[in-house]
Amino acid sequence: MSSVKYLILRRVVQISILLLYFAGNYYGWKILVGNLSTSVVFGKIPLSDPYAVLQMFVAGAVISSNILIGAVIIFLFYGILGGRAFCSWVCPVNIITDAANWTRRKFGFDMVAKKQPSSRNLRYWVLLISLIISFFLAIPAFEFISPISMVHRGLIFGMGFGWAAVVILYLFDLFVLKNGWCGHICPLGGFYSIIGKFRLLKVKHDSEACTGCMECKIVCPEVQVLHMIDKVSIPVTSGECTNCGRCIDVCKDNALGFFLKVENNNKKGEINNE
Amino acid sequence: MNRKQKKVKSYRQPLSESRRGFLGTTRNIGLAILGGLAWSAYVDEAKANRLLLRPPGALGENDFLKTCIKCGLCVAACRNRDGNIIYDEKGKRIGTKEPTLRLAKPGDNKPLGTPFFIARENPCFMCDDIPCVPACPSGALDLNSLINKKTKKLDINRAKMGLAVVHKESCIAYWGLQCDACYRACPLLGKALTIDMQMNKRTGKHAFLLPVVHSDICTGCGLCEKACVVEKAAIFVLPREYAMGEVGTHYVKGWDSNDQQRVGGAKSIHTIDERSKQKAVDKLNNLGGLLDE
Ligand code: SF4
Ligand code: SF4
Ligand code: SF4
Ligand code: SF4
Ligand code: SF4
Numbered sequence: 165m166s167s168v169k170y171l172i173l174r175r176v177v178q179i180s181i182l183l184l185y186f187a188g189n190y191y192g193w194k195i196l197v198g199n200l201s202t203s204v205v206f207g208k209i210p211l212s213d214p215y216a217v218l219q220m221f222v223a224g225a226v227i228s229s230n231i232l233i234g235a236v237i238i239f240l241f242y243g244i245l246g247g248r249a250f251c252s253w254v255c256p257v258n259i260i261t262d263a264a265n266w267t268r269r270k271f272g273f274d275m276v277a278k279k280q281p282s283s284r285n286l287r288y289w290v291l292l293i294s295l296i297i298s299f300f301l302a303i304p305a306f307e308f309i310s311p312i313s314m315v316h317r318g319l320i321f322g323m324g325f326g327w328a329a330v331v332i333l334y335l336f337d338l339f340v341l342k343n344g345w346c347g348h349i350c351p352l353g354g355f356y357s358i359i360g361k362f363r364l365l366k367v368k369h370d371s372e373a374c375t376g377c378m379e380c381k382i383v384c385p386e387v388q389v390l391h392m393i394d395k396v397s398i399p400v401t402s403g404e405c406t407n408c409g410r411c412i413d414v415c416k417d418n419a420l421g422f423f424l425k426v427e428n429n430n431k432k433g434e435i436n437n438e
Numbered sequence: 439m440n441r442k443q444k445k446v447k448s449y450r451q452p453l454s455e456s457r458r459g460f461l462g463t464t465r466n467i468g469l470a471i472l473g474g475l476a477w478s479a480y481v482d483e484a485k486a487n488r489l490l491l492r493p494p495g496a497l498g499e500n501d502f503l504k505t506c507i508k509c510g511l512c513v514a515a516c517r518n519r520d521g522n523i524i525y526d527e528k529g530k531r532i533g534t535k536e537p538t539l540r541l542a543k544p545g546d547n548k549p550l551g552t553p554f555f556i557a558r559e560n561p562c563f564m565c566d567d568i569p570c571v572p573a574c575p576s577g578a579l580d581l582n583s584l585i586n587k588k589t590k591k592l593d594i595n596r597a598k599m600g601l602a603v604v605h606k607e608s609c610i611a612y613w614g615l616q617c618d619a620c621y622r623a624c625p626l627l628g629k630a631l632t633i634d635m636q637m638n639k640r641t642g643k644h645a646f647l648l649p650v651v652h653s654d655i656c657t658g659c660g661l662c663e664k665a666c667v668v669e670k671a672a673i674f675v676l677p678r679e680y681a682m683g684e685v686g687t688h689y690v691k692g693w694d695s696n697d698q699q700r701v702g703g704a705k706s707i708h709t710i711d712e713r714s715k716q717k718a719v720d721k722l723n724n725l726g727g728l729l730d731e
Contacts (some may be wrong), residue, residue, distance in 0.1 A: 178523045189517060190729065192518035197511060198510060198511045199508075201508050204575065212507065212575070220450065220507065220576075225576075228507065228575060230575040231577075234575070238529075289470050291471065293470060293474045293477065294477075297474065301478060302500065302503075302504055303504050308484055309509060312549055313550075317508070317543070320510065321510050321541045325543070325545035326544045327557065329544065379506070394488040425468070
């Protein structure tokens with residue numbers, strides 16, 4: 165049965181996090197204050213965006229211990245556990261680009277522009293360029309243009325013309341490039357793809373159960389990571405998988421499921437998909 | 439086969455694998471340069487706007503821009519500071535006033551995401567406990583700069599957010615009207631802002647009560663700007679780098695022994711040539727043959 169279990173779970177997580185931030189500013193709640201660049205949990209634990217901190221470092225800023233600790237916590241969390249889970253479970257832009265993707269599928273825009281004119285490796289170039297610019301202009305370069313922060317800050321501290329960023333992202337992904345922002349350009353997604361290479365939480369495929377319907381490949385925002393579908397029973401190893409679980413949702417044949425790789429030799433793994 | 443067909447045909451010939459790879463790489467490098475330059479230009483432009491007031495304790499603008507991580511914790515602290523919360527009669531929190539600090543959003547034309555305030559709308563109230571500064575996780579707001587050396591406590595009076603400047607033609611006190619609204623609004627009245635009394639020669643019997651700002655004390659809180667009664671404030675806060683001149687090192691106060699010390703070790707250089715061998719007076723007294731003629 166095709167389900168929306170993970171989709172709904174993700175939206176709940178994404179929106180709850182946003183609400184907590186919002187309440188942190190407007191109602192003085194102490195649970196989560198700040199924004200995705202840096203926040204403080206329960207007035208104590210710092211969390212920082214490691215990519216932003218990397219840019220600051222390259223720009224020559226003195227990194228305070230709070231920021232450093234926060235960045236290490238986040239780095240370890242996604243590096244060890246979730247990989248790019250930030251993208252699909254936390255980042256507010258994901259809601260926009262998913263919406264664009266959905267519109268594409270619903271109205272069949274995919275049929276009009278089949279050829280993707282750009283490489284998904286672009287994001288690693290953007291990542292590199294952001295560091296070069298940060299170095300030469302002595303300023304965290306991506307933080308000054310990041311639509312992620314624009315949207316996220318906007319939701320917590322006031323939007324201004326930030327709505328334009330939302331519309332631009334939506335239209336770009338809808339009409340210019342499929343999975344354009346998150347799948348090709350966003351250097352933060354690229355950053356998490358790199359550090360998430362050895363994550364423990366992965367999607368596992370059972371090619372014997374697979375009937376080759378390819379539903380998963382239709383919904384996956386990073387199709388290239390699903391190269392093993394209907395071929396071999398291996399987990400999705402590419403760091404570009406966002407652990408969104410959409411593929412698991414749409415698979416009617418129990419051929420996909422999350423698994424936590426704690427032991428390596430457990431070759432087939434436990435497919436946990438209710 | 440005519441020429442046209444030939445052309446089309448050669449164009450359609452599949453590219454070799456290596457040629458394709460080469461063109462692809464070239465295209466990517468080109469795009470990277472294009473994007474990188476546009477990006478740099480934008481960022482450079484965005485950071486060029488320095489005409490804004492930063493929160494108390496902020497580092498110098500260049501360091502501030504690289505250190506501030508744009509988290510908004512200072513803004514949240516300012517919104518939720520004690521005096522800013524609105525309670526109903528039962529003492530229940532029902533909301534907050536708009537805080538002094540805000541994060542630059544698209545459309546503000548300020549470096550995006552960084553905290554600033556607009557004094558005429560919402561000045562800094564110079565909170566005793568300065569909630570905004572300890573909230574800053576990055577050190578962009580420097581707690582140490584606000585610690586009073588003697589008492590070892592936080593001291594908002596040490597803040598240097600900007601400097602109030604008076605435009606005397608639009609200040610009605612300079613017309614001879616009695617105003618002193620800014621003076622009364624200043625948390626450091628009598629120190630940062632004083633009233634200079636001068637005779638009004640036009641009427642012959644009144645005094646001008648002129649506001650004068652002292653840059654060594656003024657914190658740039660903007661309470662004066664907020665209080666100013668004319669349509670567009672005649673006293674307003676500018677970033678200190680805009681509001682202040684600099685003498686440089688080549689002028690020394692001869693009457694100030696402290697300032698004299700700056701040149702304590704200096705030696706003068708005497709150059710003696712044909713003309714300066716004699717003292718000027720002697721030279722004049724000694725014109726010799728010139729007078730005889
Ligand atoms: S790729 Fe970038 S914008 Fe997209 S979800 Fe990930 S971090 Fe957010
Ligand atoms: S492989 Fe599955 S979990 Fe990973 S990005 Fe694609 S749909 Fe999401
Ligand atoms: S000192 Fe000024 S900026 Fe800081 S919290 Fe108080 S009013 Fe806000
Ligand atoms: S708390 Fe510090 S780092 Fe965060 S926005 Fe304010 S000045 Fe910047
Ligand atoms: S800005 Fe105005 S009110 Fe504030 S300290 Fe300076 S003179 Fe006083």
